[in-house]
Each structure stands twice: as structure tokens, then as C-alpha cells.
Amino acid sequence: MESLFPALERLLPRVQKPIQYVGGELNSQVKEWDAAEVRWALMYPDAYEVGLPNQGVMILYEVLNEVPGVLAERTYSVWPDLAALMRESGVPQFTVDGHRPVAAFDLLGVSFSTELGYTNMLEALDLAGIPISASERTADHPIVVAGGHAAFNPEPIADFVDAAVLGDGEQAVLEITEVVREFKRAGAPGGRAELLLRLAGVEGVYVPSLYDVEYLADGRIKRVVPTTSRAPYRVAKRTGMDLDEWPYPKAPLVPLAETVHERMSVEIFRGCTRGCRFCQAGMITRPVRERSITGIGEMVERGLAATGYEEVGLLSLSSADHSEIGDIARGLADRYQGTQTSLSLPSTRVDAFNVTLAQELSRNGRRSGLTFAPEGGSERLRRVINKTVSKDDLIRTVTTAYAGGWRQVKLYFMCGLPTETDEDVLEIADLARAVISAGREATGQKDIRCTVSIGGFVPKPHTPFQWAAQADHATTDRRLRLLKDALGRDKAIGFRYHDGKPGIVEGLLSRGDRRVGAVIRQAWLDGARFDGWSEHFSFDRWMSAAAAAGVDVDWYTTRERGENEVLPWDHLDSGLEKDWLWSDWQDALREQTVDDCRDVPCFDCGVCPGMNTEIQVGPTGRTLLPLTVSG
Amino acid sequence: MAKQRTPDGPPPPPVVQRLRLQYAKRGRLRFTSHRDFARAFERALRRAGVPMAFSAGFSPHPKISYVNATPTGVASEAEYVEIALARRCEPDDVRRALDTSLPDGLDILACVEAPADGPSLADLVSGSSWEIRLAGVTAAALGDALERFLREPEVLVERRTKDGVRRLDARAAVHHADVVADPAAAGPCAILRCVVRHVTPAVRPDDILSGLRSVAPGLQPAAPPEARRLAQGLLDEAGLLSDPLGAGRVLSS
Numbered sequence: 001m002e003s004l005f006p007a008l009e010r011l012l013p014r015v016q017k018p019i020q021y022v023g024g025e026l027n028s029q030v031k032e033w034d035a036a037e038v039r040w041a042l043m044y045p046d047a048y049e050v051g052l053p054n055q056g057v058m059i060l061y062e063v064l065n066e067v068p069g070v071l072a073e074r075t076y077s078v079w080p081d082l083a084a085l086m087r088e089s090g091v092p093q094f095t096v097d098g099h100r101p102v103a104a105f106d107l108l109g110v111s112f113s114t115e116l117g118y119t120n121m122l123e124a125l126d127l128a129g130i131p132i133s134a135s136e137r138t139a140d141h142p143i144v145v146a147g148g149h150a151a152f153n154p155e156p157i158a159d160f161v162d163a164a165v166l167g168d169g170e171q172a173v174l175e176i177t178e179v180v181r182e183f184k185r186a187g188a189p190g191g192r193a194e195l196l197l198r199l200a201g202v203e204g205v206y207v208p209s210l211y212d213v214e215y216l217a218d219g220r221i222k223r224v225v226p227t228t229s230r231a232p233y234r235v236a237k238r239t240g241m242d243l244d245e246w247p248y249p250k251a252p253l254v255p256l257a258e259t260v261h262e263r264m265s266v267e268i269f270r271g272c273t274r275g276c277r278f279c280q281a282g283m284i285t286r287p288v289r290e291r292s293i294t295g296i297g298e299m300v301e302r303g304l305a306a307t308g309y310e311e312v313g314l315l316s317l318s319s320a321d322h323s324e325i326g327d328i329a330r331g332l333a334d335r336y337q338g339t340q341t342s343l344s345l346p347s348t349r350v351d352a353f354n355v356t357l358a359q360e361l362s363r364n365g366r367r368s369g370l371t372f373a374p375e376g377g378s379e380r381l382r383r384v385i386n387k388t389v390s391k392d393d394l395i396r397t398v399t400t401a402y403a404g405g406w407r408q409v410k411l412y413f414m415c416g417l418p419t420e421t422d423e424d425v426l427e428i429a430d431l432a433r434a435v436i437s438a439g440r441e442a443t444g445q446k447d448i449r450c451t452v453s454i455g456g457f458v459p460k461p462h463t464p465f466q467w468a469a470q471a472d473h474a475t476t477d478r479r480l481r482l483l484k485d486a487l488g489r490d491k492a493i494g495f496r497y498h499d500g501k502p503g504i505v506e507g508l509l510s511r512g513d514r515r516v517g518a519v520i521r522q523a524w525l526d527g528a529r530f531d532g533w534s535e536h537f538s539f540d541r542w543m544s545a546a547a548a549a550g551v552d553v554d555w556y557t558t559r560e561r562g563e564n565e566v567l568p569w570d571h572l573d574s575g576l577e578k579d580w581l582w583s584d585w586q587d588a589l590r591e592q593t594v595d596d597c598r599d600v601p602c603f604d605c606g607v608c609p610g611m612n613t614e615i616q617v618g619p620t621g622r623t624l625l626p627l628t629v630s631g
Numbered sequence: 632m633a634k635q636r637t638p639d640g641p642p643p644p645p646v647v648q649r650l651r652l653q654y655a656k657r658g659r660l661r662f663t664s665h666r667d668f669a670r671a672f673e674r675a676l677r678r679a680g681v682p683m684a685f686s687a688g689f690s691p692h693p694k695i696s697y698v699n700a701t702p703t704g705v706a707s708e709a710e711y712v713e714i715a716l717a718r719r720c721e722p723d724d725v726r727r728a729l730d731t732s733l734p735d736g737l738d739i740l741a742c743v744e745a746p747a748d749g750p751s752l753a754d755l756v757s758g759s760s761w762e763i764r765l766a767g768v769t770a771a772a773l774g775d776a777l778e779r780f781l782r783e784p785e786v787l788v789e790r791r792t793k794d795g796v797r798r799l800d801a802r803a804a805v806h807h808a809d810v811v812a813d814p815a816a817a818g819p820c821a822i823l824r825c826v827v828r829h830v831t832p833a834v835r836p837d838d839i840l841s842g843l844r845s846v847a848p849g850l851q852p853a854a855p856p857e858a859r860r861l862a863q864g865l866l867d868e869a870g871l872l873s874d875p876l877g878a879g880r881v882l883s884s
Binding site: 005009010012013014017018019021022023024025026254256257258262305306307308309310338340363365366367405 | 640660662663666671673676677678685689690735736855
């Protein structure tokens, strides 16, 4: 397979940031094309600067390339300036590793962290010369596989993908690879249709074309049924139980181009048991599975040596919850003392322990800002979303932070949460002022800051809020204006917000069904790309696309669903019992909270018994020893 | 009242040695911007375990000085950077370790110890020698354009920058230039070779091409021009460049 680079090279002097298209990153690899039996193109459907650091793609890239006879290369969305030149000169969508045409691969895996990447997938398919509609593809085209969190409801993109993988990808991609390898070795008996049937037999793989959706007269779904006995009634997600067996990425990619995260990231656990009702990630990644303290230590050490990064990020959904986080923080801070290596812990927990951890990690580093996420403005609303933190807790926490030398505290909130009133949102202003006066008292200085960041809430599938009415954008924007006015012109308080319109499009794509596919196609035809970027996003374009497709956006977004409504994703099993989700939704409406199941007996969300397992947490009792330094 | 935090422990160790490096930016890595190179270089220093000297404070930075980097998209055989070390090292060991740590295409060509006193690296580069390859253009056509260009007392060109359009004199910066045919090319292909003074604002290869096109509008290459810096150094009146790393060694001109 010939490289497209010579043709691409002629275009690069005419585009912005050409380095993002040339590949050759440290730790990237180009395997021999002809020696490979199964070839994957892995795509993150956003710009290189966002896609390169994505952990999911990096992990699968390494896992697949380790297998003999298997080759994986990466491709990202090209900016409109290059896309126009590529169309003009006939250069198709390419991988950045070998600069091979994406259409020449056996499989194209697309990782969706957000639904706003859907139009970028269509653009890449079109640039690649692959038919947009899965039904028009032939034996000559790659199998298009969606993964990532958005794949837990792939119905809006059911027309465009051949398959979706639910849950952890590491083992699933290996099994898919073997199915394809065997199929090719046997001479592709039965063609593409047979291959899709075989893929439907892999645990965690959903093949939308093997299911029929029937609708009721009022537009709701009647039922979704497989059209063949070779496809399961419900597709259950994949869950890798032992993170220490999967220490990936071992050698993270280090780009030449500037990207959004320039650090060595180690995932310290997967899953979350906090039970925040708005959080799709926390629901669909259960149960909690911790990486051991020694496993973390080895990944950090090996990763730093392989990359030369000066920052380590300890990733998870709530990193301070790791059962041995105190020992991990102390152990790493001791190990890397004096090496100009900084450590960071993205976390949203609001408690003093979190501040202690952050202080340990930044012993000799700059203390600029700490971030906390109360999410809801009032204590009442925080009970509804099950993020129970009192105003006193928050003030105590920020006081500790300011007293410890931090100059700035960032507070994250959402607007448009179920049952929310204007008063709930306005309480954020009181909170911010209380934070500033507590900070001034703790430091004796006026020079401190608090930034309030707030975005619109989007109800997501597989959460207790999957039945909720999304707030319309006028309501969201009105409340944000009220809050802005209430915050006044205090220079100590910063205010950052996202307006409500993009959230409505995200809501349509999140809880949509197959009929929403026509909207995505029309929006893409009308020029929608990079919908996560405010300078490229157009609300009006999406609304006119919906009108043209005959889709009522309000019906999908601001309509509350009933208990017995068949939801578009009911045949996709995240492990959570629908009955439990419903009772948790009812508890939310009654402002009833539920505890973290690390600390209290099981409350039967359904995940562990369904998988015949339990949450996997420490402590292991092991510690991180200082590394022997030679020389 | 809480007092201002200061870093614990002793101040960073002092600088004991300065090394000057010459590196090349080749092939597809010519699309590396200067900021991209700086990040890659700092990571390579860490991977290679070079004992860098750091600035003091809460955000210590390794002490590195870059001079006069080529624009994004332009290849070079002669870029220079100076690093400060906290422990003495053998220059050639550093060169080898860094070259291994950098991707192919960013290649460390030479490394020497900087003299304890003497001019700074920036003061040792006042001119560059460039070659610019124009596919689809005959040597005769390019030679004709160059002749007209050199006859002019001044050739004003415009360059779009972030802050708007800038006008500069492309002619004054050119010390001398000539044209040869590329013997390796299949079709017509001319190479412009020129020695250019470092002036402010800098006159870059694309400015010289704009200048050539303004006196010879018919000059239309079939592919984007490929520019390469061959050498940098102290430019004397005869148009010779002396090697910033060597003791008066004269480079090609």
C-alpha cells in the first residue's frame, strides 16, 4: 500500500499547523502493511490536538500493534482548510502513521467521548471514499466500529456504523480481530453480511443492522428485536476486571504538535460508586476496579522514561477515592522530589482530604488553582443529583485550600438540572461570595480569586436522569443571565459559562433514536463539522436540518419520558437494572440521597451480580519504595 | 496572616558548563514550528538525562537559549541552540544522547563547549545561506528573474502576519545569489542559492520569492517551493560565513 505522503506534502505548506498531519510521534509505529493479516485504522473524531492525547485510542493502538500479524494506525479529523485541498486534489482521508488511505483498512474504529463528534465521522468517511450509509458498503470497504461512552446509545448513528462496542475495548478489539482474521483466512465466505453476523456473536458487540425498530402511533418505540437468531436480544457491555493485567499505554505517544494534555497519564481506577445521578461515565463504567499502588508506580516510572514528560496525571472519575491514594501521593512525591516532575490529580471531590492530597502533590511546585465541583447551586439540588456536600463543607474545604497557599479556587456547576428553580441557581452567587470572604479571612489578603464555571446539563442514557425533561435553551440562558447579574462586578469572582443551545443538540444526539440519523446526515450535508468548537457550531444549521428531516427536537429533548416507555437503548445492557434506575430517579425527585457503595451494603444497582463479581478495591498494604538512583 | 510561600530546600545548583549545539530540521519534520521543536527538545533532554541547570522559583525552567529559528515548513542544516548544565559533560556524549532521543529528522549535528567569555551565540550569526528549489521553473527563467531583482535598488514585498500586512525590502538583505539547474530533477527545476543578511524584520525565503515574482510575474513553480537553510554564521564583507561553533572556520557561501 503506497504512502499518500508525497501527495499530501504538496498541500501542507498551504494549511495551518501542518505538523499535526505528518506523524512520526515518539513511540508511534509503522508496521509492514503486507505482513499484516488484519489492519485497523483507529480514529478520534476531533482535531489532532484533542485526539492525540486520548487514552482510549492510545491504549487500543498499543494493544493491537502488540499482536503478531495485526497492524493499527491512527487517523484524526482534518481541519476544513486541509479537507478542501484534499477534495480538490483527490487526496483521501489518511492515517498519520503510514499515511495510508483509511478505505484500505479492514476495520475503522471510531472512539466517541461525545456525540458532538458524529458529523466529524461522516466527514472522515466521505473524505475516505467510504459510503456514509453502512447499507451501501461492500466487501471492499472497512467495517466501521463505534466505541467510547457515546456508543452506549449508538442508535442515532445506526445508519452509519456497522457495529458498536459497549464497554471496555481492550479485550473486545482483540476478539474482533480474531474473527476478522479467521474470516479472511477462510476466503471471506458469505461476504460482508456473514462477517457482520459473526461479529454480532462477539460479547459486547452490537450490530444495528441486525435489529428492527417498531414504533407506536404516537412516535414512541414499540420494541427493538433482532432479525436473526445469531444476534442477542440484549447486548451486554464488556468489563475488564484486572487493571494490573492491562498496564496500557506503556509507552504513551509524545506529539511534536501542541495538544490539549501534555502529560503522562495513568488511569488509577475505572468506574465510580459515588452515584452522582447526572453522570453517565459513573454509571456505565461500574463496578469500581482499582489499579494497585505498585502497578501505578511501575506505569509512572516506565511512562516517564519513555516520554520525557514533566507532568504526571493520576486519572479516574474521582481520583481521591482510590483506597490507597494517600500512600500513592506521598510515595510519588517522595520518588520524584527534586526532579522537576509535577504531579496532578484531577478530582472534583469537595473535602479537606482532597486539599491535603493536592498539597502533597505540589510540595515544591506552584499552587495556582484548585478545582471543586459542587455541580448544584443549592443543598436541595445537590440532594437531587446525589452530590451531597453542604455549604459548610465547601467553606471548610476552600478555607483549607487558601490557607495552604492556593490563590485561586474554581467551582464547577451545572444549569438546567431536574427540579431546578431560579433560586437554586442564584444560590451559586451567595456561595461564591462566602468563598471569597472565607478565603480573605484565612489568608489575611485581598488578593484571592474564585471562578464560577457553569454549563448546561444534558440528560444521558443509562442514568437515573434518562427520563428527565431537558431544560430548554431559553430557560438555561435566562438563569445564567440572572446568575451573572447576581454575581455583579466583583473582581475577585470570575464567571465562565456555556450557553444553552449546543446542549440541546447534544441532548438530541444523546437520547435520540434511529430517526435522528437523518438529522445528522442533513446537518453534515449543510456543513456541520467540529460541533464541539463554538467557532464551527451552528445551532440554526442543526435546527433547519431537523426540520428538513421531519424531526421534532423538543420531543427528544425537553419531553419527560414515562416509566413504561421503551427507550432507544433498552436493548443495550450497561449492567444497571432499569428498575433500579427508575427508583433512583424517583428518589431524586423526593430529594433522597444514596450512599457510596464502597462504604455501605450493596443497594442493588444490578452491575455486580449481573457480572458475578464485586467492586475491586484495595488496600493492598504495599508501598512505593524510593527508586535506586545510579550515578 | 499567612505568609507568602517559598520553595523549600536549597537554591538550584549553579551553571558549570554551557554547550552549543547545531541541529538540522529535515524531511517531513521541516513542518515543525519553533515552539514544537522547543517542547520536543526539552523532553529529549529529560529522556537523555542531560543534567540541565534550572531557573529558581516554583516553576523552574531548564536554561536554554535558541537563536534565529527557521520558519515552519522550511528545512535547515544549520540551527543553533545553547544549553546550560549543572554538571560537566563530554560534549560529544551529549550530542549522541540527544540525537538518539530526538525523532529522525531532528538531528543533532555538532556540540561544542562555549568559551567562558566571548560573544554570545546570537552575536555569532549575522547571515544565512539558503537554497530554494523551484520545480517546473527553468534555470534560465529563474536566472533572468534574479538578474532583474539584483538590478533593483529596492524590492518592497508584503507579508501577512498576525498583526496585519508588513512591508519590507527583500532586496537589501540579499548579499549575493546565483541560480543552478537541479541535475537530479526529472523535469525543469531551478535552484536559487543566496546569502542573506539577518535584518529586522527578518527577510525569509518566501519574501525573496515574493520579490522575484514582483519583478518577474511569470515565475510560477509547479509545486510549493522547497527552501533549506544550508548555513548560518558571521557574515563578512566578502559574503563568507564563519561557523558559530568553530574557531573561525569558513563555511560554504
